[in-house]
Amino acid sequence: MTTPQALVLGIVQALTEFLPVSSSAHLVIMQDYLGFKNPLLLFDVILHAATLGALLVYFRKDIGKIILSLVRLKEKSDEEMLNRKIFYFILVGTIPTLALGLVLNQWIKAMFTSVTFTSLMLLVTGALLWISKRRADSERGIEEMKTTDAFLIGIMQGVAIIPGISRSGATMSTGLLRGIKKELAFRYSFLLSIPAIIGALGLQLREALLEQTLPSHPFPWIGGVLAAAIIGYISLVLFRKIILRKKLHIFAYYCWTIGTISLIIRLAT
Template sequence: MVDSPVWHAVVLGIIQGLTEFLPISSSAHLLLVPWIFGWDHLGLTFDVALHIGTLLAVAIYFRRDFFQLTVDVHRSLARKAVAGPEDGRGRRVAWAIVIGTIPALVVGGLFGGTIEGVFRSPVVTVVTLSVFGVFLLLADRYGEKNRDADSVRWTDGLLIGCAQAVALIPGVSRSGVTITAALLLGLARRDSARFSFLLAGPVVLLAGLKAVFDLWQSGGPDPHLVTPFAVGIIVSFATGFICISGFLRFLQKKDFVPFAIYRFLLASAIFYLLAASYLES
């Protein structure tokens, strides 16, 4: 049972749903859990399932926001008059998300394969977990935290988007690095997370489309993985949806220190496993 593809789908679906939205790196966990337990990778079919699940989670949770942001972009492109101040802020946030998506799209499209090949290792993960954990602590401690998500401008979106591109390196954490950048730009904790999640929508969608394209190019889904595929979608969606809701409530009163500490502990555990493996070899 524990070595079955369905069981792997349950475990990795939970990990994806949790770590995609918490600042602790989904790529690190999805790389390390199979490595620790000696599991074979389930292939592109399951990668698509995980992306679909987390995409559904963020899209459904923020469905009203994404609908309004889409309307605001359309109005802006059509050059319609904006009546009230709330509409004006909404349009700025919408364009901040559009512009913030571009750096990850460009870097991922041009160098994504190279970055994954060069940096996909437990050693790199130890370093990035630790270093960006320090950055998160410093941003949480010294960021002004006096702005809300509706105050975001296109320049903020560009800077946070550039930070998001760095998350292509395993262990950095997409949510972690974008939240760190938002905190440094003065956004409050909860608003930093909210903007990070809104920015995640287009990125997760594009990553999912790329995974679908790669799957199609490889000959289509594996018919033997239909059940794990469905399980992966359901588990990653349910876990991701609950995680988003719980995380935003948590940040109403708490800070990011527990997540930075977790990153340090995880990096230490990985370093120990690497050292033990090296000494035994």
């Protein structure tokens, strides 16, 4: 892999990991376009680790508050109770995510190399994003959020293991359709993703190391990792602004366009 190729894949991973356009779809399509006959599993895992780092840095204050609320269990202030409630909802949402991940894992491995299937799923992601427009004025905060909300969002996060289904798009659309406030939908969606990403990385890393080895010239990979981490953080900042302006549905046009073009090219070759 050359440095330009690694940078392109790192940038694509960073922009699509957090924006609701499916990072898995773009990596499948881009690797096919760049001529990689087999998925670069180890490089994919490392890029996901880089964007996980960006996510942890961005939400460091939220994570710190949640941890402190669990350490200081005797504290009964409203803020401490709300932070514990968020932690509870993260646990609830993680259960269906884990279950679906285990059930779909083997099937997904085969689908990860299918550009046609991935392109079709991008069209589905576009539909989810468009439907979320119906509840652009969601009003329920963390005080009104229910266990059912967290469980349904967790189910959609589990479904998003399918390449082409955007994790952030699926979870955020579900949150908005359930009437959850935009800011909370944004925060909960990404906080919920942290244990899922860590778990997926652990499983994928072992498999990737068995199939591939680290490159003899790591500099291209280092460039890709740095690009993924830096641009990933920037994309989180921009995405929050887009969400608060009630513009989540605009990404539907992008998903439909990329999915359609990729599908036409694949079927024509």
